[in-house]
Amino acid sequence: MTVLTSRLDTSGAEYAAHRTAMLERLDAIAAEHARALAGGGEKYVTRHRARGKLLARERVELLIDPDTPFLELSPLAGWGSDYTVGASLVTGIGVIEGVECLITANDPTLRGGASNPWTLKKALRANEIAFANRLPVVSLVESGGADLPSQKEIFIPGGGLFRDLTRLSAAGIPTVAVVFGNSTAGGAYVPGLSDHVIMVEGRSKVFLGGPPLVKMATGEESDDEALGGAEMHARVSGLADYFAVDELDALRSARRVVARLNWRKAQPDPGGAEPPLYNEEELLGIVPGDLKVPFDPREVIARVVDGSDFDEFKARYGSSLVAGWAGIHGYPVGVLANAQGVLFSEESQKAAQFIQLANQRDVPLVFLHNTTGYMVGQAYEQGGIIKHGAMMINAVANSRVPHLSVLMGASYGAGHYGMCGRAFDPRFLFAWPSAKSAVMxxxxxxxxxxxxxxxxxxxxxxxxxxxxxxxxxxxxxxxxxxxxLPVFLSGRLYDDGVIDPRDTRTVLGVCLSAIHTVPVEGVRGGFGVFRM
Structure with missing residues (x-):
């Protein structure tokens, strides 16, 4: 039998203590998420609403299909910096007219939606995801451009946003801009470089220089509408492809544009996957509050994979790394999960072989982190831990199947790399509130x-x-x-978000669905030299 049997004692004191510690961490993360949701604060939210405008997340909610999830990405961007948590931008993956899209939305309640250095990093990460997974990009635009006091950190790298929009279009990945308000200076190039542009009557203002700048530069007197209003761009310049009478009409038009893209996934969504046998609620009580205490990752796997069905690979060899085959929402996956924290030579060789097999089978890999790194000490150095660890890192670095990483507990040192940390370009990387990551x-x-x-x-x-x-x-x-701590690392975009453990299966399912927009193909013999 390959169905996992849980040995988790959900009535015990140990489970209760772990659950309490996790819930406390979740409360702390929720408080930080609330700061991002608050945008510019009550004063500016009230002023925005008084103008008859929707908030950024309300626009997203009305854009996506009813009763479908929106996987928000990098919601804590900028945490711990001088800028507001969330970086005045909402990014994420949502379904529009049955098409999975990468959605971005400026938050105009925060300095008019102006971009600061963390806004830029967040937007560039969103574009990376769109490129890798060939997701159409829908930009909900209302921004005054760069936050001028921080221009020294924005201007040079900010050109990457323009580059990305042109390269997305050149790669045949559709880009749609819906302009709700200001889109000025550098921000004017978002609609200017997008495939499809929708503007709102009396609201949209798209120009390289507003009336004051034009007056200073040329002496010309002009007003917003004549210079860059929706009516002008729809009738005169031709920049607007669709003219909307209000925000709701603009969102309706955006949905119709996406519906007409004739967009098809490389692989159809699988049907009717069997849910795990065990309740996802129990994921709260698995990871100890003290990460020095080991836990069995099979208890996590049993509550994430389809039917709790897991074909374990080399179960008696390299036992501090669990590897095996499973499904998540019908998508086949290979799973690598740390058991006792430390990676020895056996675990490293086991992982390298398993990664090669996943590439032979064209199966995505899921990495569940809880490692203190590769084992040190005289006996282990003499036993070849460096070359064996290098084999694992080589395999991860040169693997071409999509990788998904979830930091559950510790993720230290080169073990973080070997388990496909951020530097190794996983398609997506998320953290639980219990996670920690550092050099040691x-x-x-x-x-x-x-x-x-x-x-x-x-x-x-x-x-x-x-x-x-x-x-x-x-x-x-x-x-x-x-x-x-995960909030610190997430603030620097070293992950794509800190998630509730109970949402792990759903989050991975959304990511796997997005990944399968393009063919999943592994490397065939293209690994570097393995030191034997």
Whole structure:
């Protein structure tokens, strides 16, 4: 039998403690998400509504098909920076007239939707996702362009947005711009470079320079409508392809444009997948509050994959890495999940072989992280941990099937790389609130610095300051702990969002569906040299 049997004691004290710790972390993440949802705050939201305008997420909700999910991406972008959480931009994947699309929406309640450095990073990440998965892009535009005080961080890399729009179109990936308000200066090129443009009567203002700039540059007197209004662009310049009478009409037009794209997926959606045998609610009580305590990832797998059915690969070899075949919402996947945290030589070789097999079968890979990295020590170095770890990293780096990563617990050191961390370009990467990621654990890193400092003092014949050492260790541990947390990493777009563990199956299902817009093809013999 390949159906997993759960041994999770949901009535025990240990489960209850784990669940309580996870719920506390979820509450903290929800509070940060609320900051993003608040946009520019009550004053500016009220003013926006008084103008008869919809909020960014309301526009998205009316754009997508009723009762379909919207997978919001990077909602915590900019957390911990000088800019508002969310970076004045909403991005995500939604279904429009049955077509999966990458949707972006400026939040005009926050500095008029102006782009700051984190807005740019978030938009560029959204374009990466659209490219990789060939998703049509629908931009809901209302932005005054760059946030001028931060132009030094925006102007040069900001050209990437223009480049992406032209390359998307050249690749045959449709781009649609719906202009609800200002789209000025550099922002004017979003509709200017899009395949399809919709403008709203009396609302849309698209121009390279507004009336004040035109006056200063040329001495010409003009007004918004004559310079860049919807009526002018629909009748005179020809920039507007569709003229909408209000926001609802504009969204209706956008849906019709997408419906007429004649867009087809490379692979049809599979039907009727059997749900897991175990309740997703139980995912809250699996990961310990203390990540030094191991947990069995099969308990997670049993609550995520179809029918809890999992064909484990090399079950008795390299047991601290679980690998096997399963389905998620009908899509075949290979799963790699850390069991006891540390990756040894056996686990590394097992993973390398499994990744090659997934490429032979054209099967996407799901990486479930809980690793402290590759094993260190004299015996392990002599046993070849470097070359075996390199085999795993080589396989991950050169694999061509889509990768999906979920950070459940620890994700430290080169183990983060071997399990397809951000630098290895997974199609999507999400984190649970329990996750932590850094070069190593806080205590280990502080201890290493202490040992090095002590050795340096001894080499110079100096007395070692134990009080200063203790203070340094505390400071370093606190710094690394704070920089390891998912909210910190998500704020820097090192993941695509911090998700509720109970949503893992749904999130992976949405991503797998998007991935299958293009053919899934593995590499055939194109790996680098494996050191044996």
């Amino acid at each position: 654990g806080p205590q280990q890193l502080a201890g290493v610095l202490s040992i090095v400092a002590r050795a340096s003092a001894e080499a110079k014949g100096l007395a070692y300051d134990e009080e200063a050492d203790a203070a340094l260790r505390v400071m370093v541990e606190q710094q690394i702990e704070s920089e390891s």
